[in-house]
Amino acid sequence: MKRYLAKRLLYALLILFLVSILIFSIARLLPGDPIQAAAMMNMDLANEEIMDDLRSQFGLDRPVVLQYGVWVKDFFVGEWGTSFGSGEPVFEMFLRRLPVTLELFAGYVFWSFLIGFPLGVISAFKRNTVLDAAITSTAIVGISVPVIWEAIVLIYLFSVHFQIFPPSGYVPFSENSMENVLCMIMPTFVLGTHSAGMYMRYVRSSLLEVLGQDYIRTARAKGLKEMAVIMRHAAKPAMIPVVTVIGIDWGYVISGSFLVEYMFALPGFGRMGIDAIAARDYPVIQATLLIVALFILMVNLAVDLLYGYLDPRVRVK
């Protein structure tokens, strides 16, 4: 198990290295350089002297390899540069916005598990019935509906028409817990539907597969109650493919969180990313991408760990 872990960790580091080079190159692949691009967006900077000043301030006049080294070092000590747009340190911007996004993720986990898992189990046990067909079709609809459209429809229904939830904006939990929950219900639900559909399908198919195995028949034959069969023998192996999906799904969830934060005007990490992309604010874009990559790599590592726990064969390999 230790060797397996060490191998996965080394591999993640290699990929992190490759990703960081990719992210670092994006800003350098521009026609001209980031400063020129920023000057095109912001006329105050469009002056050769100011631009040269900025170049040396951001170290853009140094050799590329050195620039990369400095960039990586700075990232790990929390010096992520300053935003071209607001002039604020990127690291502080990130810290301030993190709680909003974490709350969004927590709500997302709540909805996707609450909807996905029970419905998946029900449709596996009611296989090939009308109920099963209804649940599986709902799952595909949930997977297909684009986040932006779902957000618009929900805002129209629950904010404009019925006026139950606020259409957008964010109230911190510490300020007003009730309003905080109200303003997070729609965004978290929108973010959760896609994954709920995915989990539903995978829980169903993987349960069906496991329930057809010989050892389940053995467990039933020796007189175990159905509940004991599921909890003791079926649940753990059935979780393996589901855990894979949960891992893979995070890429989508991050994209989704960017859009949801944009649609519902939540001042989170994703909103920061979208604003930075629209303004071509390179220090913020680079930091955003690197955090996203780091996060996804950590999720993948966690999934690998879970595999080791769920599937003893992995540990031996």
Place this chain on the structure above:
Amino acid sequence: MNTKNTALLIPSGKSRSRRKNVVFAILAHKMALVGVVIIVSLICMAVFAPFLAPHDPNDQDLYRVLEGPTWEHLLGTDDVGRDLLSRVIFGARISLIIGIVSTFLSALMGSLLGLIAGYKGGVADMVIMRITDTFMCLPVMVMLLVIVAVLGPGVENIIIAISVLTWTTFARIMRGQVLYVRELPYIEAAHADGASELRIMFKNILPNAISPIIVAISIMLGRHIMLESIATFLGLGVQPPTPTWGKALRVGYSYLEIVPLYSIAPGLMITLAVLGFNFLGDGLRDALDPRLRGEGRKI
């Protein structure tokens, strides 16, 4: 060389009856049928847009902006008095073109690299797979926005960006398939027969490894249409005055309280497109994978 005999031994995947079976299986699969109906309607809408649209999509009538549905304008009018229905119908064109071209390019690139990685192994495999792993850490939508922001908006740039970001999906699928197929006895037979590497790769392995790629093409088509509309929605995609669903969704969203249909109608079209391709993809998966046939829908 006795090519006649090996032709019998080595399946080339071109059997007519198998294709017929797939078509029947899809037509029998209710969801897939719904998918086919949606997709065919969308394609007809795009092709016959000039005949179907009641008005010129770019005709402005500044005296009649942001109107609700009337007999003359069935979906109402937009912020500069253009007929919304006509713009939604014409919007199918750009969405389908971007979806089809980007999926084609990405499938071509990915399948080819996956084939090479799976068949050749070694350094080629390592390089290609490390690249796909690297891309996997960066969500496609986020990277799409970054690349389009860097390249500048426009149809070609969106197509390039989507293809460059999504080929890895096809490469992974193809590689997995090839690793399985290349160990089958008939490939060994082809080797023994002295067939060239290229011939084995493209004539014997490719046709027998392509089923999951076809399923993925259907699902990715819907996803690419969605990606385009998101980029356009955020102002980074196709530029006005081209009628697009994403743009209508964007502008309509700001008038949600006055004319809800303005954003809801184009959004529904995007949803239908994605849904249609997902339904078809599901049906194709069941039809192309004999292991799942007759067992109900598994995944």
